[in-house]
Amino acid sequence: MSDKFDLNKLVLVGETAEASLRRTSEILRDQGLNPNITIEFISKEQGVFSGYGEISQIISRFLPKAFRDEVLSLNDGDIFTKGEVILRLSCTFAVIANYITAINGIISSSSGWATAAKECVDSSEGIPIVNFGAPHVHPNVVGIMDYSSIQGGAKGCSSILGASLADLTPVGSMNESLVVIMGDVVEAAEALVNSGDSELPKVVSVGILGDEGEEAKKVVENFPSIRGLKLETPEERGGIKGETLREVRERLDQLGFINTQLSISGDLDPSLIKEIIEVEKEWQSESNPNFENQNLEDMPANNLNRRLVQAIGVDRYIACRKPIKIGSYLKLIDGNPVSKRGQVPGILPGARLNKMLFSN
Numbered sequence: 001m002s003d004k005f006d007l008n009k010l011v012l013v014g015e016t017a018e019a020s021l022r023r024t025s026e027i028l029r030d031q032g033l034n035p036n037i038t039i040e041f042i043s044k045e046q047g048v049f050s051g052y053g054e055i056s057q058i059i060s061r062f063l064p065k066a067f068r069d070e071v072l073s074l075n076d077g078d079i080f081t082k083g084e085v086i087l088r089l090s091c092t093f094a095v096i097a098n099y100i101t102a103i104n105g106i107i108s109s110s111s112g113w114a115t116a117a118k119e120c121v122d123s124s125e126g127i128p129i130v131n132f133g134a135p136h137v138h139p140n141v142v143g144i145m146d147y148s149s150i151q152g153g154a155k156g157c158s159s160i161l162g163a164s165l166a167d168l169t170p171v172g173s174m175n176e177s178l179v180v181i182m183g184d185v186v187e188a189a190e191a192l193v194n195s196g197d198s199e200l201p202k203v204v205s206v207g208i209l210g211d212e213g214e215e216a217k218k219v220v221e222n223f224p225s226i227r228g229l230k231l232e233t234p235e236e237r238g239g240i241k242g243e244t245l246r247e248v249r250e251r252l253d254q255l256g257f258i259n260t261q262l263s264i265s266g267d268l269d270p271s272l273i274k275e276i277i278e279v280e281k282e283w284q285s286e287s288n289p290n291f292e293n294q295n296l297e298d299m300p301a302n303n304l305n306r307r308l309v310q311a312i313g314v315d316r317y318i319a320c321r322k323p324i325k326i327g328s329y330l331k332l333i334d335g336n337p338v339s340k341r342g343q344v345p346g347i348l349p350g351a352r353l354n355k356m357l358f359s360n
Contacts, residue, residue, distance in 0.1 A: 004165060005054045005144070012061055014098025016105075025097040034094045038070075038332035038347060041087040041107060044325035048118050049074040049086055050148040051110035052356075053165075055103055059089070060358045062099060067091040072353035076151040077114070085350040090332070100328050108323040109141070110148040116321030117152030120314050123270035125277050128155035128311045130171050132265055133319025134162070149318050155311075171313075173200055176232060179208045185215045186222050193223055201227035203263065208232055212244055213251050220257045228261030228310065240266040242279030242308075249283070249308055265313025273312060280308035 010016055028034060052075060059071060070090035080086050086107065089096065120129045131149040134142045134157075146162020156171035157163055163170035174192050182188040189204045206215040206229050216229050231248060233240045245264060252260050264276070329343055337346030 005057055007054065007057055008140070011058065011102050014102075017098040017101045021097045021100055025094050028093060034092050035333050036090065036335070037093050037096070037330055038088065038090040039096065039100065039328055040085045040331050040347060040350075041104060041326055041328050042348070043080050043082060043084050043086055043111075044327060045082050046115075047080060047111045047324040048114035048152045049078045049080055049107070049111055050076050050114035050151040051106040051144075052076045054106050054110070054144065055087070056356055056358055058099060058102060058106075059356070060360055062095060063089075063091055064095070067095070068358055069355060071356040072350060073356045074352060075354065077153075078352065079118075080111075085348050085353065086326070088347065088350060088353060104326050104328045105323075108326045110144060110151075111326070112321050112323040113145050113148035113318055114152035115324060116318040117149040117154040119270045120268075120273060120312070120317060121153035123273040123277070124312055127277075127307060127309060129153065130155060130263075130265070130311055130313045131157040131162075131318050132172070132313045132315050133157075133317075134159040136316045136319040145319055152318075154314075154318070158313075169200075173203050174205045174230075176205060176208045179205060183209075185209060186218050189219050189223055189226070193226065203228045203230050203261075205230045205232045206248075207240075207244075208234065213248050216248050216252060217255065220252060220255065220260055224257065226260070228263060230263045230265060230313070232265055235267060240264045240268070240276075242276040245276065245309055246279055246283050261310040262308070263311035263313065264309055265315060267315045267317075268312065269314075269317040276309065276312070283308050 014022070052073060055073070063071070067090060072088045074080060074086045087103070117129065117131060131146055131154045133145060133149070137145050142159045143161035143165050146157035146159045147165040149157055150166040150168070156168060157166065158170060158172050160170050174188065178191065179185055179188040182191060185204070185206060185208070192204060193202055204219050204226055206212050206219060212231050212233060219226070219229060231240055231245060233244060245262065249262055252258070329340065330338055331345070331347045332338065339345040
């Protein structure tokens, strides 16, 4: 695994550790104690694992190679259940003490973002989910937040760093500021079409200054070869609605632009995505008598154009999802089973755990 995650130097020197762990390590040192311990990171709720790459890099910096065969972990994208061991490692207490906090936090936050992405994916019934959450988190975590959303099933993300970490091209060819600055959606579309990366699909945003249907008509008539349109109805005007999406789709079809793709983005969550899917089902059932006998999730990828919308962008839900509750527990001390109250002494079954890979 390449060292592609840009880890904060303060994390690597243990400055993000809880002070109680640092002080415990110092007390044990003063007592001449440094036991061999096994620690397990255990989930308190179901979720999607993410954080493998960062954890691998951190551990490779402080863990002697003699202990590395004892590091076992789930893989990014694995779904874990409540009470499942998701990471286990063995070493001396002094070696790990300053990094327990960071490792726990990485799993907790990253798995939270991945889990939120999966919730959106599960609601979309096969329509690709794109994460546009970059403006809603601290810039220090934008990349890993976007990367984690990909591990949860999102097909794309908006930040340059997140896409790079996931080996993808960042999504988004037109920012709303271009439309506002140009003052007209057609002029903005012309600027987009005639400049920038010629290989980047041209998707024009509509609904920022005017009616979505009217702007869509103007854009496709002036630029019939564009890849698609993205509906971005402002929250101040109620945000994107399934009925608006259906109206634009039907208008484009009447004009003969049946291959012009539609995407949407906004402050969407799984429940709102489900509402859009219900509008789509109604639209499909009216236009296709056999629709009720089909399963949208089983629809081949090359038939995505037969959907009402070809991509759904999520602004805040993934980025602002609460972290997954993860606990770190001492389970062996010098080979002897231990636990605090409420935990079973000794290591738990972890049949799905695999040896962690390290780059050095």
